Amino acid sequence: MIAEVYPIKRLPRSMHAFDYKIPNEIQVVRGDLVEVPFRGSTLFGIVRLVKDRPERGIKIKELIAKGSIQLREEELSFFEWMAFDLAQSCSSVLHMSLPLPPKRGDTSYTPTVGTGSVTLPRSEADVLTRMIHSVKDRRELFLQIPDLKRMTATLAAYCATEPDEKVLVIVPTVQAAKAVYDCLSFLDPIVFTADQTNNERYRRWIAFRKRKSGVMVGTRIAALLPHHDLTTIFVLQSGDANHKQSDRNPRYDTRYLLWELHNRIHSNLFFLDVSPRLEDLSWFADLERRVWSRSHPASIVDLNTERRESEHPLFSQTLQRIVGETLEEQKQVLCVLNRKGTAARLFCQDCSFRFPCTTCSTGMAVRDQMLHCPRCLDSRPLPSKCPECKGVNLIELGIGIDGLCTVLKALFPSATVQSLSKDIDLKTVSEAQILVATQSYLDQMKPIQTEPLGLIALIDADQTLYIQDTRSIEETIRAFEQWRGVALNTGARFVVQTHEPELFSTILGDPEALLSREWESCRDYGLPPFRRWVRISRKEEEVRKLEVVFHQLQKELATIPTVRSRKPELVNGGMQFFCSVEPEHAETLLSFFTDLPDHYIIDTNVFP
Incomplete structure (x- = not known):
């Protein structure tokens, strides 16, 4: 009898199961864990199937031993489906997923005792x-x-x-x-x-x-x-x-x-x-x-109406007053400004025009002397004057946490102001009266038993609207609700500064309507879940070589029904491109990847 075995090892996606002879003293079935010889060493593997005899003329090695684990049919078939869907070998998926029996020592589990609890009002x-x-x-x-x-x-x-x-x-x-x-x-x-x-x-x-x-x-x-x-x-x-x-x-x-x-x-x-x-x-x-029907109130501050009276374009008089009141109550203030991954926005100081995308009306971000739309990926040169009022007083709005600390120290000279980013420990700055933090605050805070706060202020809630990501609206909603949840848990007042007050009013009042519009936009632009998107990349220093192989690859992909490919783009150390397919033809596309060489890095489920 012969067993086809998946070695539990990283192997190229084109490699499948290997044949091993089953010794008379060992009985195995599909899903059994076994030990097998493999290229001069011994590995664990999972039996794919048992068959009567090998192909003619092939000399094969014997199984060494049978382990104590057996994967059920539902489990092994799930691994096989996963390998196909991820464009990987089943051996690689098993290697990533399954912990292996220790070579020696106790395999019993000793539980530890937790000390916490969770209570609600x-x-x-x-x-x-x-x-x-x-x-x-x-x-x-x-x-x-x-x-x-x-x-x-x-x-x-x-x-x-x-x-x-x-x-x-x-x-x-x-x-x-x-x-x-x-x-x-x-x-x-x-x-x-x-x-x-x-x-x-x-x-x-x-x-x-x-x-x-x-x-x-x-x-x-x-x-x-x-x-x-x-x-x-x-x-x-x-x-x-x-x-x-x-x-x-x-x-x-x-x-x-x-x-x-x-x-x-x-x-x-x-x-x-x-x-x-x-x-x-x-x-x-x-x-x-x-x-969850009980939500936390939020105050929305319109930066468009307050910018002329405020000492800084991103710190309104209203927020300045609320921060002062919170400090008088001897409560801590958390100012959130997530500078990572954001771009500056172009803004007309004369008429407050914000340069929306002419294709989909999304706010455009400034990068490399161009205006870029994060949703439909349209771009155009940076203008020299405002198309609305013809004024030339255009500024790029954007400030980091260090700059915000400087502003706050000038506004509140008697308060201690400190910043928190991923390279700073929250414990070292937790006593500050005003804490300026990026998203790293969420990574470092105690997620359930949190310390009380007096105020959480999103200094620039529009930042996620301008990231180069088609999920910008979705991420804006999520960031808003995430920080509102922190405010609820810490008992803090929640204030949001924005140049898009109508958008945030909709998030507060009817977020389903906003998501429904995004849903329709995904349908119009062929984004998930209406099409399945794949990213294919390859590391190579010779750009011309990459252009040739990607051109040939896209030519072959074009023979698959409903497949669309975007133009390849240079990335660090190589090149990549995105392609998409309607869900009913996804299996055909995935089959195409099965024998593709491993120097192609494939992510089979992306949101471009």
């Missing part, structure tokens, strides 16, 4: 009860919940009322995993994250695999362990970018994989976040979305 008890009833009545649901604390409370209440279920909880970061674990300690959860050693992950995986019920909390790597007996999957902060692995192979989106998994094993699937993504509107119908 009594006034929100009815809201929580309503959420739990909704979850119990649905197999698929999106829950719009303002912060991680309330997401964790919802999760804890569900698990407490459904003690016989086997639950997988996926969070975006190790910090969030530890915080959620701490609050669920009464359930004896198992934590599974990428910062653990292989041996630690193996012990935890086997321990959870043996349980008939229980909870596993993990980062995206935990989503790659497809337990066939899972009853429910929760994805917390489901819109967070960390749910996708974009920087190394295999490039995968946890949310997309879990959607497929829950359909294969018939589990429940619940996404929890401050606002839905456009993909969520596709996956979860109107009847499958619920909103």
Whole structure:
């Protein structure tokens, strides 16, 4: 008898299973873990299938031993689907996903004891009860919940009322995993994250695999362990970018994989976040979305009307007054200005014209002496005068946290002002009366048990509107709701400064209408979920060589129905291009990638 085996090792996408002779004393079936000889060493592998005999004339090696693990059919077929969908070899996907048995030592799991808990104000008890009833009545649901604390409370209440279920909880970061674990300690959860050693992950995986019920909390790597007996999957902060692995192979989106998994094993699937993504509107119908009814008030400051009376164009008189009141109350002020990844905007000082895109009306960003639209990718030269009033008093609005600190020190000379970015520890600046922070504040703060604040002010809430990203509106909504959730959790007043007050009024009053317009824009511009987009890149110093091979590749892609390709562009050390296909023809496109050489880096699920 012959076993076809997937070696658990990084292998080129064109390599599949290898044949091994099964010794008489060993019995194996599909899904068994085995040890095999491979290129002068010994590896673990997973049996793909067992057959009667090899192809004629081929001398093959024998299996060495059989392991103690067997993947069920639902699990192994999921890995095989994943490999095809990600344009990777199944061996590489197994290598990324499965922790391997330790060579020596104890494989038993010793749980640790958490010390935290999660409590909500009594006034929100009815809201929580309503959420739990909704979850119990649905197999698929999106829950719009303002912060991680309330997401964790919802999760804890569900698990407490459904003690016989086997639950997988996926969070975006190790910090969030530890915080959620701490609050669920009464359930004896198992934590599974990428910062653990292989041996630690193996012990935890086997321990959870043996349980008939229980909870596993993990980062995206935990989503790659497809337990066939899972009853429910929760994805917390489901819109967070960390749910996708974009920087190394295999490039995968946890949310997309879990959607497929829950359909294969018939589990429940619940996404929890401050606002839905456009993909969520596709996956979860109107009847499958619920909103946490208790929200936090927000004050919107129109910078257009206040700019002439203010001492700085990005610090209004209204905000200056509110900061002063907060300091008098001896409460801390948090000013948020996320300078990373943003571009300056062109602004007419005479008439406040903001240079919208002539194609789709989105605000345009200044970069390399050009105006660029983040949505439709249109661009045009930087003008010398305003098309509205013909004035020439044009300025590029944009300020960093250091510049804002200088402004605040001048406005409030008696207050201590400090800045926080990713290279500064929050503990070293936590006593400042005014703290100027980037998005790194969210990365460093305690996500559930937070310290009280007096005021959270978004200094320039329009920043995300001008990033070079077709998700700019979606990201603006998410950032707004994320910081509003922090304000709710810390008891802080929430103030938003903007040149687009109507947009933020819509976010407050009718965000569904705004997302619906974005949905229609995605349809018009052929963006996900209406078309599936793929990015193909290659590292090569010779630009001309890349141009030739990419031209040939795009020519071959053009033979696939509905495929469209964008013009290749230079990136650091190489070149890339995007192509898209209608969903019903995606399988044909993915099949094309199966035998493509590995020097092509393929991300099969991108939002261009």
